[in-house]
Amino acid sequence: MDKVNLKINGMPVSVPQGYTILQAAREAGIDIPTLCYLKDINEIGACRICMVEVKGAKSLVTACVYPVNEGMEVFTNTPKVLNARKTNLELVLSTHDKKCLSCVRSGDCELQRLCKEYGVEDESRFAGENQHYDIDDSAAHMYRDNNKCILCRRCVAACKMNQGVAVIGPNERGQATHIGCAFETPLGETNCVSCGQCIVVCPTGALSEKDQTDEVLAAIADPNKFVVVQTAPSVRVTLGEAFDMPIGTNVEGKMVAALRRLGFDKVFDTDFGADLTIMEEANEFVERVKNGGKLPIITSCSPGWVKFCEHFYPEFLDNLSSCKSPQQMFGAITKTYYAQKMGIDPKDIFCVSIMPCTAKKFEVDREDQSAAGVPDVDVALTTRELARMIKRAGLMFQNLPDEEFDAPLGESTGAAVIFGATGGVMEAALRTAVETLTGESLPKVDFTEVRGTDGIKEATYNVGGMEVKAAVCSGLANARTLLDRIKNGEANYHIVEVMACPGGCVNGGGQPTQPASVRNFVDLKALRAKALYQMDADMPLRKSHENPAIKEVYENFLEKPGSHKAHEILHTSYVARPKY
Amino acid sequence: MAEKKQTVPFRGTPEQEQKLREIIAAHKEEKGALMPVLQQAQEVYGYLPIEVQQIIAEGLGVSLAEVYGVVTFYSQFSLYPKGQYKISVCLGTACYVKGAGAVFDKLTQKLNIKSGECTPDGKFSLEACRCIGACGLAPVMTVNDEVYGKLTPDDVEEILSKYN
Numbered sequence: 001m002d003k004v005n006l007k008i009n010g011m012p013v014s015v016p017q018g019y020t021i022l023q024a025a026r027e028a029g030i031d032i033p034t035l036c037y038l039k040d041i042n043e044i045g046a047c048r049i050c051m052v053e054v055k056g057a058k059s060l061v062t063a064c065v066y067p068v069n070e071g072m073e074v075f076t077n078t079p080k081v082l083n084a085r086k087t088n089l090e091l092v093l094s095t096h097d098k099k100c101l102s103c104v105r106s107g108d109c110e111l112q113r114l115c116k117e118y119g120v121e122d123e124s125r126f127a128g129e130n131q132h133y134d135i136d137d138s139a140a141h142m143y144r145d146n147n148k149c150i151l152c153r154r155c156v157a158a159c160k161m162n163q164g165v166a167v168i169g170p171n172e173r174g175q176a177t178h179i180g181c182a183f184e185t186p187l188g189e190t191n192c193v194s195c196g197q198c199i200v201v202c203p204t205g206a207l208s209e210k211d212q213t214d215e216v217l218a219a220i221a222d223p224n225k226f227v228v229v230q231t232a233p234s235v236r237v238t239l240g241e242a243f244d245m246p247i248g249t250n251v252e253g254k255m256v257a258a259l260r261r262l263g264f265d266k267v268f269d270t271d272f273g274a275d276l277t278i279m280e281e282a283n284e285f286v287e288r289v290k291n292g293g294k295l296p297i298i299t300s301c302s303p304g305w306v307k308f309c310e311h312f313y314p315e316f317l318d319n320l321s322s323c324k325s326p327q328q329m330f331g332a333i334t335k336t337y338y339a340q341k342m343g344i345d346p347k348d349i350f351c352v353s354i355m356p357c358t359a360k361k362f363e364v365d366r367e368d369q370s371a372a373g374v375p376d377v378d379v380a381l382t383t384r385e386l387a388r389m390i391k392r393a394g395l396m397f398q399n400l401p402d403e404e405f406d407a408p409l410g411e412s413t414g415a416a417v418i419f420g421a422t423g424g425v426m427e428a429a430l431r432t433a434v435e436t437l438t439g440e441s442l443p444k445v446d447f448t449e450v451r452g453t454d455g456i457k458e459a460t461y462n463v464g465g466m467e468v469k470a471a472v473c474s475g476l477a478n479a480r481t482l483l484d485r486i487k488n489g490e491a492n493y494h495i496v497e498v499m500a501c502p503g504g505c506v507n508g509g510g511q512p513t514q515p516a517s518v519r520n521f522v523d524l525k526a527l528r529a530k531a532l533y534q535m536d537a538d539m540p541l542r543k544s545h546e547n548p549a550i551k552e553v554y555e556n557f558l559e560k561p562g563s564h565k566a567h568e569i570l571h572t573s574y575v576a577r578p579k580y
Numbered sequence: 581m582a583e584k585k586q587t588v589p590f591r592g593t594p595e596q597e598q599k600l601r602e603i604i605a606a607h608k609e610e611k612g613a614l615m616p617v618l619q620q621a622q623e624v625y626g627y628l629p630i631e632v633q634q635i636i637a638e639g640l641g642v643s644l645a646e647v648y649g650v651v652t653f654y655s656q657f658s659l660y661p662k663g664q665y666k667i668s669v670c671l672g673t674a675c676y677v678k679g680a681g682a683v684f685d686k687l688t689q690k691l692n693i694k695s696g697e698c699t700p701d702g703k704f705s706l707e708a709c710r711c712i713g714a715c716g717l718a719p720v721m722t723v724n725d726e727v728y729g730k731l732t733p734d735d736v737e738e739i740l741s742k743y744n
Contacts, residue, residue: 134583160646165643166643166645166646167643167645169643169645169648170653171652172652172653173653182630182643182644182648183584183587183648183659184583184584185584185585186584580637
């Protein structure tokens with residue numbers, strides 16, 4: 001590729017043609033601040049924080065969208081540049097409510113950090129008439145507080161470009177401009193799929209998950225409640241980020257130790273639920289193949305995807321696996337099998353899940369998710385909320401010992417842990433389905449074709465003489481592409497995995513936030529997924545059907561995958577929802 | 581909590597819808613089709629209610645939020661029809677200094693609508709206008725063709741009652 005030579009702050013730099021000043025500066029070790037810019041999806045040059053001086057240009061330019069030229073001379077830290085950034089920050093602050101002390105993002109707010117870095121002295125320098133917005137708390141999973149919104153449009157971009165939902169956008173103009181839904185409809189009444197991708201890209205506290213940590217603390221403090229916690233596969237490789245550990249650090253042991261010290265009666269693992277999901281889903285797949293059932297079967301683990309399907313592609317609802325998600329299966333089996341085994345009334349069990357996901361908050365309240373007559377799961381917390389609980393409890397996370405999950409619902413396999421990454425559910429299902437269909441042990445358990453962070457992946461496997469066509473996609477915009485292809489007869493598959501968030505749960509809407517300075521230059525989803533695949537490779541058992549605790553559940557309780565009892569407890573149903 | 585915008589009950593006819601679908605079909609393949617489609621749709625319906633915006637969103641393959649964003653960005657587009665009685669309050673300089681602002685505020689209060697909106701029963705629509713050339717009567721408002729001058733906020737109730 002052709003290189004372009006330029007100078008940044010007097011130092012020569014050589015970068016590929018087509019680079020922006022922002023990218024070139026990064027190569028030269030200079031972090032130019034941004035608020036609105038998100039690589040590939042929001043390159044709009046709107047916030048004016050990335051201003052730099054270019055020799056010969058008549059005014060400052062926005063580094064995020066300005067391409068480099070041969071011989072260009074860029075200055076990123078002159079008084080003129082620094083003053084412009086500071087003034088622009090003060091202008092941004094003029095419509096911001098500045099209630100940092102009580103803000104959920106205080107400490108990891110990108111606006112707050114920049115104000116500090118650029119020495120903003122008077123946060124009310126440009127005080128004037130401001131709009132006041134009511135907080136939108138209508139959705140099950142999140143708040144929108146437009147009084148904290150800086151109109152960067154990162155949420156709009158994530159919703160439209162990554163997720164293909166586009167339920168939010170800038171409404172009105174000028175001083176009245178604000179982000180909202182069409183006709184100002186409260187979010188909870190729209191086709192929002194609850195994925196939370198808007199929250200993780202928000203630079204401020206304008207968007208946040210509905211914090212339910214107090215409900216959990218109250219349950220733990222209640223002597224009549226037996227409080228069980230389950231942790232989703234991906235949480236163990238992201239939680240560390242909230243404690244300044246490198247991206248992709250496996251903190252499973254410390255996470256378990258922290259949960260135990262927070263006072264949960266049992267620390268279990270959603271991975272058990274994932275293994276159970278595979279037993280049921282692989283069986284459902286095999287049954288559909290054998291009996292001419294609806295194909296492709298499409299995975300149903302991701303509640304954001306399920307809601308998306310219900311709103312936008314109801315014609316595929318029969319394709320969805322009837323399996324509950326691992327979170328819900330875990331809750332259901334806890335309040336039936338485990339309750340019975342331990343002699344506890346299911347009504348006294350309080351099941352908490354720690355999820356990478358905000359849509360899980362929506363999922364717990366779905367219809368047909370209460371196997372024991374009480375909700376399978378009582379509260380779904382995000383990774384961020386767990387981090388908050390740990391900090392509030394004063395637990396020094398990095399110094400905690402490594403501990404192990406409790407038995408029996410803490411036992412799991414490598415197949416379950418990779419559920420946290422795109423392709424993981426497919427690979428786990430194949431490990432079990434292939435052995436079921438062929439009756440032979442797999443020589444190699446790695447299905448590497450479905451791994452990786454590509455938005456859409458395809459693979460064909462020969463399974464006992466039958467050609468099994470598989471497709472995997474993540475990010476709902478990619479799901480749209482794939483489903484349209486299937487609908488138009490341009491592609492056909494036997495089995496399809498969809499995860500709502502790009503890269504899967506590792507990049508879920510409930511995961512720790514990372515600022516744009518990291519998000520734009522580091523492949524978060526790849527680093528986090530790598531840690532999961534490493535865990536899988538290191539596990540002694542890597543196929544769900546080899547999990548001894550799972551075997552026991554079937555022997556003593558469920559009989560066999562797909563049994564009547566399994567259907568009553570572990571399966572669910574879907575409803576078509578309005579497109580608008 | 582946020583509240584959804586209330587609009588006047590939709591009274592579109594099949595003929596209007598047929599026309600709208602033709603407009604969409606004519607522009608569908610164009611880049612930047614949304615603006616001309618919205619402009620022509622407003623010619624057909626007189627305004628752009630949610631029912632019309634949904635047909636446009638569906639027809640052009642864009643989201644309703646995007647359509648609404650464009651509609652509310654440009655002042656040429658209206659979410660509300662004109663009412664049976666169209667109230668215009670002059671907020672030009674002379675009327676404004678004579679207190680038209682307070683008259684306007686009183687109207688928004690009484691009708692419970694903002695500028696550019698229409699009451700849900702379709703009876704009154706309210707808008708601010710600039711000078712209507714009756715500065716001697718400032719502050720001035722009109723209800724359809726009827727002119728009311730030298731107003732105070734206290735006059736509003738009585739004027740409205742004439743049309744109720």
